[in-house]
Amino acid sequence: MLLGAFALGDVTEAEALAIRAHLDGCAACRAELAELTPLAARLAWADVDRLDDVPVTPPELEALVFDRLRAEAGRTAETTARSSAARRRIRRRALVTAACVAAAGIGFAVAWATKPGPPRGPLEPVAVRALDADVRDLTADVVPHTWGMEIKLAGAGFDAGATYEVKVITASGTVVDAGEFIGLGETTMHCNLNSSVLREDATGFEVLDEAGDVVVTSSI
Amino acid sequence: MDGWVVEEALRRLGTEHRDAIVQTHLRQRPYEQVAAELGIPVGTLRSRVFYGLKALRLAMEEMGLEP
16 A cells, blocks of 8 residues: 555655565556556645635625525516516507507497408308499498397498498397498498397398488398 | 646545545655554555545546546
8 A cells, every 4th residue: 555655756765665676576556556656746736725725605605695686586576577567558558459449449430441351250241232322332241240240341432531330220120330431432441340239130231421311221 | 737626636535535645745744643643553544545546536537637
């Protein structure tokens, strides 16, 4: 076991002589020594005083760490609160928008002049007749829904900018609002109107101009 | 090689192995004195230095270093 001390050069001259004599005839010890010798050079770099320098934990470290963690947690919570507040604001805005849309839907039918998409659900073409000479190219389909009946009305010649009311007539003779639309003049208008009258209860609908005169009539 | 690497390897050794190397080699204290202080025979201290060096070699290998 002197080999370790020998490798480090920490043996007396007499010990060194004896070890060298042994090494000459012992391959195993020579191999062992070959593995240990490089370590002497490595150890020369070691600063023994630094070795004991196990970084001392400052007494305030715990407080520092936990304060920081709490601050981080607070910031995260704040950010979360901020983003959820923003979400709430967006949601509120969306609700207001939805309310506006709903109001427009109730009082003011959405008369979109965009081309209608492919028909969805069972479309039932219904007879529609213009009572105003200007109104032309009239087509109408109704879609039965669980909540009522949808009217898909298309036509040109409705006075541009003028508001038209649509009313559904039930079998019992009741007249129910189905919304309004704005005329687009010569441009063909495509309009979806919703009424709370169920398809089986509806016998027809009418389109009234601003004067209250029926310009379009349909029997379903 | 930076000293801290060797120091780190030394820190990974068991206390007995590390103390043996530190006291005898790094502090260059006589084996007899260190052995007496530890209450062990000199032969045991020599043994600890020998196995301490082997452990140091392993520690350095584990750190991905060529000893």
